[in-house]
Amino acid sequence: PPLFTLLSTHDFESVAEKTLAPKTWAFYSSAATDLVTHKANQSFFDRIWFRPRVLRNIRTRDTSAKILGQKVELPIMCSPAAMAKLVHPDGEKAIARACQSKGIIQCVSTNASFPIEDIASSLSPSQNNGPSPLFFQLYVSKTRAASEALLRQVWSLGIRTVFLTVDSPLAGKREADERVRMDDDQQGIPMMTGVGKPLNDKRGGGLGRITGSFIDEGLDWSDLPWLRRHWKGKIVLKGIMCAADASRAAQEGLDGIVVSNHGGRNLDTAPPAILILLDLHRNAPHVFDTLEVYVDGGIRRGTDILKAICLGATAVSLGRPFLYSLNYGPEGVEYLIDMLKEELSVAMALVGITALEQAHPGLVNTNDVDYL
Ligand code: FNR
Numbered sequence: 001p002p003l004f005t006l007l008s009t010h011d012f013e014s015v016a017e018k019t020l021a022p023k024t025w026a027f028y029s030s031a032a033t034d035l036v037t038h039k040a041n042q043s044f045f046d047r048i049w050f051r052p053r054v055l056r057n058i059r060t061r062d063t064s065a066k067i068l069g070q071k072v073e074l075p076i077m078c079s080p081a082a083m084a085k086l087v088h089p090d091g092e093k094a095i096a097r098a099c100q101s102k103g104i105i106q107c108v109s110t111n112a113s114f115p116i117e118d119i120a121s122s123l124s125p126s127q128n129n130g131p132s133p134l135f136f137q138l139y140v141s142k143t144r145a146a147s148e149a150l151l152r153q154v155w156s157l158g159i160r161t162v163f164l165t166v167d168s169p170l171a172g173k174r175e176a177d178e179r180v181r182m183d184d185d186q187q188g189i190p191m192m193t194g195v196g197k198p199l200n201d202k203r204g205g206g207l208g209r210i211t212g213s214f215i216d217e218g219l220d221w222s223d224l225p226w227l228r229r230h231w232k233g234k235i236v237l238k239g240i241m242c243a244a245d246a247s248r249a250a251q252e253g254l255d256g257i258v259v260s261n262h263g264g265r266n267l268d269t270a271p272p273a274i275l276i277l278l279d280l281h282r283n284a285p286h287v288f289d290t291l292e293v294y295v296d297g298g299i300r301r302g303t304d305i306l307k308a309i310c311l312g313a314t315a316v317s318l319g320r321p322f323l324y325s326l327n328y329g330p331e332g333v334e335y336l337i338d339m340l341k342e343e344l345s346v347a348m349a350l351v352g353i354t355a356l357e358q359a360h361p362g363l364v365n366t367n368d369v370d371y372l
Helices: 009-019 024-028 036-043 090-104 116-121 144-156 174-179 207-211 221-230 243-251 273-282 302-310 320-351
Strands: 065-069 070-072 076-078 106-109 135-137 163-166 234-242 256-259 292-297 317-319
Touching: 009 024, 009 320, 024 076, 024 174, 024 320, 070 234, 076 320, 090 106, 090 116, 090 320, 116 135, 116 144, 135 144, 135 243, 144 221, 174 207, 234 243, 243 256, 243 273, 256 273, 273 292, 302 317, 302 320, 317 320
Parallel strands: 076 106, 076 317, 106 135, 135 163, 163 234, 234 256, 256 292, 292 317
Antiparallel strands: 065 070
8 A cells, every 4th residue: 555545553564464575574573472572562551541631732842852962853763673674675774864864763783684884874974963863782792802893883983872682692482483484585684793694494484593693692791891891882771671670770870771572572471661661660760860761662652652751761662663664665764753753742732741851650540550
C-alpha cells in the first residue's frame, strides 16, 4: 500500500510482515522463546492510565527535548539494530539521513551493515556544524584491540556518545530466527565486527546468535575503567533491568542508562520495560538525579512515549518500527518520525501539557501494575 495510507507503527509492521524476505522478517520480528517479554513490552503500556487535566490552553505545543545536553526535536531515538541493509540497500545510511533531517538521534549498532564511517559520511554536511546526530552502540569484542580500534574510529568521526550494551553477553533463543535458514545472500552482514559471512549451523539459521559470537561473554563491571581509557566521551549502559544495577550505574558515574530488555530478544520473562522504569522509581529514585534514563521496548504510540516521560525518562528509543518503516526507504523513516511527533503532540494536548518539562508522575495512574 502507498505510504500515505499508513496511519500507525502497526501499519508499517503488517506491511513488513507481508513484504519482507522471510529471513529478514524472522530476524527482525523474532524474540526469545515464548515471546512473553516481547508482548508484555507493549501490553504493559496499556495498563497505565493517564490522569488528564483539562482547561489548560494547549494551543501551542513543543515536543522538543534534550539528550545529554543536545537539543532534539522529539524525545525519541532510533535504537541500535543490526543489519538494516536486509530491508533496504541503503540500510543505516538511509536511517541516518532521515533522522538527521527530522532532528533526532540515531544510535548505530556495532553490527550495522555499513562501516560507521560510511554512515557518518552519508549525513548532510550543511547540518554538520553542531554535535553529531549519531551515537554509537558498542558490543565489546573478545579481541579487545578490535574494539579499541573501533572506538578510535568512532571518535575521529565526531561521535561523542557510546551506548555499551550490557544485556547481551550472548543472544537469547530466538526460535523464529533459527527456523528460517540463511540463503547465500551476503547483503546484510555486519561490517564492523570481522565476523564475515554468517552461516547456518546445526542449531539452525539464528542470525542473532551466529553474528553475536564475537561478543566477550566475560565482560563485567571491572571493565569500565578499560572503556574509560579508550573512550573519553559519554558512556551510557544499555540493557539495565533492575533498580540495583541502575544504582550501580549511578555510583560508577555513568552518564545514562537505557532501561531495556533488548526488545524481548534475550531473556524471556525479563520484566517489560515500563515495569523496570517503575522499579527504579520505587527502589532507586536517586538515579534520576545523577544520570539520564532512557527506555526502549514496545514503544509504538505517542501515548507510550508520554507515559515514559511522565515516569522520569529523558527520552525513549524504538527499534523494530524504524526497520519496518525503512521498507519504504528514507521517506518511510521520515514519515514514521512525523507520525510519532503528531501522536505525541496530540497526547500532550489531551493530557493538558504544552512542553515535556511539564510531564510528571502525577499525570499517570500506575495502580494496576504497581505491585513492585
Ligand atoms: C536489536 N537490538 C540491538 N541492540 C543492540 O544494542 N545492538 C544491536 O546490534 C541490536 N540489534 C538488534 C537487531 C534487531 C533486528 C532488533 C529488533 C533489535 C535491540 C534494540 O536496540 C532495542 O533494544 C529493541 O529493538 C527495542 O525494542 P522494540 O522497539 O523493537 O520493541
